[in-house]
Amino acid sequence: MLDGALQGLGILYTFNDHRIVRSIEEGRLQRVLVDWSPTFPGLFLYYSNRHSPTPALRAFIDCLLDRDS
DSSP states (O other): OHHHHHTSSSOOOOOOOOOHHHHHHHHHHHHSSSSGOOOOSSSOOOOOSSSSHHHHHHHHHHHHHHHOO
C-alpha cells in the first residue's frame, strides 16, 4: 500500500512507522485531513473482559507485549 501511495495511486491510511515518517519528511507523502487523523502512541487492543481471553487471544497479547519490550 505504501508503494501505491508513493506512486500517486491513492490515499494511504496507516500507522506511522519509520518509512512513513521518512517519506513525509522527504516530501514524497503528504498528510491529509490532519485534524481528523490523531496520532496515538502504540497499538491498542480491545476485547471483552466478561470472560477470560481464549488461549489464542492470550498468546496474541503476549506476542504483542514481547514485541514492545
